[in-house]
Amino acid sequence: xxxxxxxxxxxxxxxxxxxxxxxxxxxxxxxxxxxxxxxxxxxxxxxxxxxxxxxxxxxxxxxxxxxxxxxxxxxxxxxxxxxxxxxxxxxxxxxxxxxxxxxxxxxxxxxxxxxxxxxxxxxxxxxxxxxxxxxxxxxxxxxxxxxxxxxxxxxxxxxxxxxxxxxxxxxxxxxxxxxxxxxxxxxxxxxxxxxxxxxxxxxxxxxxxxxxxxxxxxxxxxxxxxxxxxxxxxxxxxxxxxxxxxxxxxxxxxxxxxxxxxxxxxxxxxxxxxxxxxxxxxxxxxxxxxxxxxxxxxxxxxxxxxxxxxxxxxxxxxxxxxxxxxxxxxxxxxxxxxxxxxxxxxxxxxxxxxxxxxxxxxxxxxxxxxxxxxxxxxxxxxxxxxxxxxxxxxxxxxxxxxxxxxxxxxxxxxxxxxxxxxxxxxxxxxxxxxxxxxxx
Amino acid sequence: xxxxxxxxxxxxxxxxxxxxxxxxxxxxxxxxxxxxxxxxxxxxxxxxxxxxxxxxxxxxxxxxxxxxxxxxxxxxxxxxxxxxxxxxxxxxxxxxxxxxxxxxxxxxxxxxxxxxxxxxxxxxxxxxxxxxxxxxxxxxxxxxxxxxxxxxxxxxxxxxxxxxxxxxxxxxxxxxxxxxxxxxxxxxxxxxxxxxxxxxxxxxxxxxxxxxxxxxxxxxxxxxxxxxxxxxxxxxxxxxxxxxxxxxxxxxxxxxxxxxxxxxxxxxxxxxxxxxxxxxxxxxxxxxxxxxxxxxxxxxxxxxxxxxxxxxxxxxxxxxxxxxxxxxxxxxxxxxxxxxxxxxxxxxxxxxxxxxxxxxxxxxxxxxxxxxxxxxxxxxxxxxxxxxxxxxxxxxxxxxxxxxxxxxxxxxxxxxxxxxxxxxxxxxxxxxxxxxxxxx
Numbered sequence: 077x078x079x080x081x082x083x084x085x086x087x088x089x090x091x092x093x094x095x096x097x098x099x100x101x102x103x104x105x106x107x108x109x110x111x112x113x114x115x116x117x118x119x120x121x122x123x124x125x126x127x128x129x130x131x132x133x134x135x136x137x138x139x140x141x142x143x144x145x146x147x148x149x150x151x152x153x154x155x156x157x158x159x160x161x162x163x164x165x166x167x168x169x170x171x172x173x174x175x176x177x178x179x180x181x182x183x184x185x186x187x188x189x190x191x192x193x194x195x196x197x198x199x200x201x202x203x204x205x206x207x208x209x210x211x212x213x214x215x216x217x218x219x220x221x222x223x224x225x226x227x228x229x230x231x232x233x234x235x236x237x238x239x240x241x242x243x244x245x246x247x248x249x250x251x252x253x254x255x256x257x258x259x260x261x262x263x264x265x266x267x268x269x270x271x272x273x274x275x276x277x278x279x280x281x282x283x284x285x286x287x288x289x290x291x292x293x294x295x296x297x298x299x300x301x302x303x304x305x306x307x308x309x310x311x312x313x314x315x316x317x318x319x320x321x322x323x324x325x326x327x328x329x330x331x332x333x334x335x336x337x338x339x340x341x342x343x344x345x346x347x348x349x350x351x352x353x354x355x356x357x358x359x360x361x362x363x364x365x366x367x368x369x370x371x372x373x374x375x376x377x378x379x380x381x382x383x384x385x386x387x388x389x390x391x392x393x394x395x396x397x398x399x400x401x402x403x404x405x406x407x408x409x410x411x412x413x414x415x416x417x418x419x420x421x422x423x424x425x426x427x428x429x430x431x432x433x434x435x436x437x438x439x440x441x442x443x444x445x446x447x448x449x450x451x452x453x454x455x456x457x458x459x460x461x462x463x464x465x466x467x468x469x470x471x472x473x474x475x476x477x478x479x480x481x482x483x484x485x486x487x488x489x490x491x492x493x494x495x496x497x498x499x500x501x502x503x504x505x506x507x508x509x510x511x512x513x514x515x516x
Numbered sequence: 517x518x519x520x521x522x523x524x525x526x527x528x529x530x531x532x533x534x535x536x537x538x539x540x541x542x543x544x545x546x547x548x549x550x551x552x553x554x555x556x557x558x559x560x561x562x563x564x565x566x567x568x569x570x571x572x573x574x575x576x577x578x579x580x581x582x583x584x585x586x587x588x589x590x591x592x593x594x595x596x597x598x599x600x601x602x603x604x605x606x607x608x609x610x611x612x613x614x615x616x617x618x619x620x621x622x623x624x625x626x627x628x629x630x631x632x633x634x635x636x637x638x639x640x641x642x643x644x645x646x647x648x649x650x651x652x653x654x655x656x657x658x659x660x661x662x663x664x665x666x667x668x669x670x671x672x673x674x675x676x677x678x679x680x681x682x683x684x685x686x687x688x689x690x691x692x693x694x695x696x697x698x699x700x701x702x703x704x705x706x707x708x709x710x711x712x713x714x715x716x717x718x719x720x721x722x723x724x725x726x727x728x729x730x731x732x733x734x735x736x737x738x739x740x741x742x743x744x745x746x747x748x749x750x751x752x753x754x755x756x757x758x759x760x761x762x763x764x765x766x767x768x769x770x771x772x773x774x775x776x777x778x779x780x781x782x783x784x785x786x787x788x789x790x791x792x793x794x795x796x797x798x799x800x801x802x803x804x805x806x807x808x809x810x811x812x813x814x815x816x817x818x819x820x821x822x823x824x825x826x827x828x829x830x831x832x833x834x835x836x837x838x839x840x841x842x843x844x845x846x847x848x849x850x851x852x853x854x855x856x857x858x859x860x861x862x863x864x865x866x867x868x869x870x871x872x873x874x875x876x877x878x879x880x881x882x883x884x885x886x887x888x889x890x891x892x893x894x895x896x897x898x899x900x901x902x903x904x905x906x907x908x909x910x911x912x913x914x915x916x917x918x919x920x921x922x923x924x925x926x927x928x929x930x931x932x933x934x935x936x937x938x939x940x941x942x943x944x945x946x947x948x949x950x951x952x953x954x955x956x
Contacts, residue, residue, distance in 0.1 A: 328736070331736035331895035332919070342796075367811075369814065377828055
């Protein structure tokens, strides 16, 4: 049998299975299994406050891989990894060499993170593949669940390491040299991860992808406020981050005259107040945050000699984002005197728009299962940002309570969790029986 | 022999020894021994940058006690301690029960401190006692070198624990409950210190003192600017410290609208800018410092939910100090919105003046050895602040290069170090031969 013939045969078989399933009304995922698996993963790295601490390349993330791989193998799916520590779980297609369709998100969490951010998109994708496999669907090309390495960037900064390395935005070599607060290199943590799964097949780093769909909680209040269950994500707002170092001079708090001081923390206060007013107050769409700050020597009776901070700036309009970024650097420079400020740009990710056809498919799927939906711009960054330049990409949002994420009490309603996964199933279904012309 | 007769006989012997020494022109300390001991102690906790990290009740401080006690015993002096971890080294007097004369300072340093702050006053006092002992002087009452526990307060905050507990300003029980950043209690560190010296005699905590003299580097630029070698310290400027906690709410840096944020670090920036302008800019004499600050959760993409800071406020005029302290609390309260700020006063030490007769004695001693001197107000706090209410007290300052202290490159000229110790010797000499009427 030739490859083409095999593909045709597989497609025919898939179409038959799909038609049978459609006829029986069973094109839906297993709601209980999906929820149980989410809660099972929430126990890995569970925090006393009901959240999750499962940081990138940690023992907890390795434990979550074991769970994912066990579930994959029991469903007849094929797990694999790559040099960047991304986890792939494939529903094998007829043509194993053709670019696969990917769906997923990330398994790592913030230190005090919740039970849904990231892991939801991975478990939903696994659930879709498990459902398709259980129905005997063999798609024309591989459909692959993916968990990208280190999306959060809370242990190894900045984040999105797996998707950026996959997309060629950053080099593997550069990523491997990043260290966490304990001085541990990504290289060593990554090698330890791979050592924990010695028989796992290794994919090449970066391969052609036919399409990418990521389900995620919104991390904002808009769906809840509009009483919509499905967000059709139109794009991701642009983001820039900066490291700022303010250098002053240390001195004795009781003896050094105020006029002679070069107090780095006083300079920070001036700079931050001005940035919050001008950058943070620019318009209703801007997001300006100084989330991390360190003071040296940080002693009660010593005038601070150095302040190090990280700035996170986001805006949906790339022209505005660029303008604010330039202005931010200027303000740091002019307001630091008599100290000195140096600004290092880190992330520089412009706004992007997702694939129009996939957005339509998400909206239609939501209607098909009777869920209210709306278009929405993602204010948070996601791995999908880095897949969008490579292939048609899209995201599905579901609400989270009070818009809260990156917090232990982050919560999504089980009904919404299930609805999002069913939309993902229906968006992926055409790829599972491509070329057959029928719709789910 | 009755106690009174013993005292008279001892005084006569001391007077004879003193007169003989004076006749031979040898009323001076051993300059090389003093410097060598300072440099020997600087090797205990030495930092790569030439400074010292010898924090309170640390292994390094215990090592410095071993050195001090070895030197004391080899000079026939008597070491002892008390329940607060103060170290005493006595030149025994004829009447062991009479209130002794104390001279000293502290052995602990800042984490990145220098080779003179504190340790100079202790080693200078030891050098004076060693000189007196070597000349066969037996004073009427004990003359005692003291090293007060934890003056700096960098490990266990706030500092001056030993002198405050000795003076009854704080209870030993309260001090023992203070914890360092690793959660170690003073109680446990103190018990470990005492366990390292099982045979050391224990004095009662707090006993009557006849007089107290403390030699110290200036920690400011005034002596250097005026080209004076000896500062006759008139008093210590008043000091207040405050702990401030600013409570906001955490949120996602990319999704939470600016208008809905309660950003604790943004509130800090506003508060600090206003405090620096109004409090720090009040007049030329005020010193206003925010030296320590912590941000929670301190993650790049999370709006800060809590900022904790320590404020250090000093002024020589007690009325102004009280006014600024009140105003500071008001400003924190009104500027924190939409966050909340709570202010806890810690240290509240008004300005004090030192004993006039001792100030005259210091000036006369400086003239006698041909060293230029000037009156000076101490901008930094010292243990002498807590002895002043108990007995006639005074301080001798020597210059430090560029006014720098609490820094690894803190430096004092050997000639100034020796001059200060010779002034201390001459100020203590009348106590070594009290009632005999002759002058050094």
